[in-house]
Amino acid sequence: MPSKPTVRPTTPPTIWLAHGRHTGSSAAEEVIRRCLRRHKDDGLVDDFTEPAEERRADALVFEARWRVEDTVTVRARVTLSDAGAWVLAAEAERPWDPRWPSPATLFWPSDPDTGWDHDPVTGGRMRGLNPLPDDEEAARRLLKGAAGDGWAVHVVLHEAMTPDQRGRTPLAGMLPPGLRHRVVEHRAAPHQLRWVNWALRATGVEVPRGGAVVLPGSPAPADYDAAGFAVRSVFLDGSEPAELIAAVTRYAALEKPLPTGAEEAVTALRERWTLLTLEEELARERALVAMYAEALEAMTQSRDLYREAAEQAHQALAAYRESVGPLPDRQPPPDSPLQQLTRTFGRLKTTALALRPGPAPEPARDEEPSERGTG
Template identity: 50%
Template sequence: MAKSSTSSPPVPDTVWLGRGRHFGSDAERDVRRNLLALRAAGVIDDFLELDPVEAARSTDMFPRDASADAGPSARRVFEARWGVADGVTVRAQLTTYGLEARRVESEGVTWVLVAEAERAWEANWPSPATVFWPDSDQVAWDHETVPGVRLRTVNHLPKDDGELRRRLRDCVRQSWFVHVVVHEAMTPDALGRRPITAFLPPGLRHRVVEHRATPEQALIADFAMKRELGVGLPRGGAVVLPWAPHAPGYEAARFTVRDVFLDGTEPAELLRAIADFASTPRPMPADAEPALARLRQGWHLLTPEEELIHARAMVTRYAKALEAMTASCDLYREAAESALAALAEATGGDGGTGTPAGIAPAASRQDASPLKTLTRSLGFLRKPDR
């Protein structure tokens, strides 16, 4: 069961989250080609491709944790590292999910992307999505997990009232992205049909999904949003949807724009509202927590300096383990020597062949094994004095 927004910790401001679906014949090939090209161009420092089973078996190098396993449905794990402004390093993991046999284009491949920087994320930094995925219309990696919704394009709301409400509800409850609904006061021309997300800075562009309501949908969209989410849609305006229905602390007026001109010019007021909303703390999606834990606890792509630090830590770890084993051996040896001494004293120094006082000869012959003799002798020694 998903955690409620009030009980979930907020997403750290150093983290970039993304989740979607790739529709195509080979999602991993598209990722691999893009990473190879960016590494050759010097855009990223390096990348690594791992089989999920291989990653989970790295117990000698990385702490094993339940969250370190990408799960039985994971297909591949990709890691990449690159630098941004002022020498800040970004580390990111992309995991593709789905059965190996499931390569039917109509079903797609689910992917999860988590990136973390060494300081709070800035919107003008490169988008982690286009580090792994090519920023090209030829590769359909940008489908939302909510059916019928995509990034990088305009999504028109369904005509049917029930479907419209269902889509808005699913986007708010299931999606990891920021969702914006824009009402077209009149049918726009070619310039106005361009997505407003194209005006956003790179680090924010692939975190926002744009929905459009046609001119005749003004009343039905406004009514559905008020009923499902508690926010209204002004005629010819736009609104940034809350993270969850009736989310506490959400101020609809703060994220509502009364007028948006869809004429190809930059909608500055709406862009400010989107950036303002994206910077507010948001609850961590329940299924994003293990992905962030994998990034932090199961990282494999080490720099030479990190490998040296890790090697030194492993030497210290093995030295302590060897020291503990040696100490245990010494304790066992001391215990054995004490037991032999006690046995010699109890048997009169004849190595356990004698019969202690009070033991019948028949019983002595019956229990003549050295182990039983030792156990019996130590039992005599433990008897309190009377």
């Protein structure tokens, strides 16, 4: 029988997720350390740490805590591999607001040349615009990867005519801050529209001429409607594409399954968090004491119930013995017919052996004759 497809858990509304690859010349861990120190000195980050227990030969972990709107605490954790790949999971005390600062900006610098914001799936930049390759097969592979990605929001925009410098303004800078490092913009040249739509036909979406579409990702959100996330025209004159920004913002707000690999990141953020305030440490110790007390009480109750049940069983057995008197001696159970038959055969065998005649006695030997004389 075919196995049922695994249903992924949905992304909690309090969670912000992103991943990328650092390709800059400086060591990625040093870039993160410098950025966190600067933000702590500036008061943007309350505290940060590198958990020693999470350090491995092939990966490092950074934790940071800050507040938005002065009262909402955000906890974030970055896992950085030795190959430069990074995964960032952040959680706020209430559902995430896209107007809040991007957690990526607390770990990574905003300089455009630091090279930390490469999309691992397509290789594009999250803060730039990415022309599709001239090679048709390469472009098809890129679009297939973008359409199946569950981490970033991939937007494909068709240039009806080659834009001037104003029309080459990246979309990311116009988005709400919380979306700027989760969106990858792909640009199709005027002559590429036909085979771009050919490459996307399996996803059920189509890029309008001179317009744009937000790709569904895989698996697509339940509320995704291809027509609802396609924009008929985008004016590449440097003005704000309000309709496209609204479509991207609407898509980011949809309930979506956790992308592949994100469940582990969210679990680590929630269960292996080490950057605690003094109040949080006290609360955790109190919770542990309460948990141990409950476990001890449960063990004590279980022991008392067992002892009470044993006493009741002894009392019931004593009362039964008094009511029936002394128990008769146990007699061995009667032989089964097979045992009786076997025993009978044994007796017959013994009798037959007794009646069987013994071997005949050997005749007595004559004395050796004496030598006869010759006469």
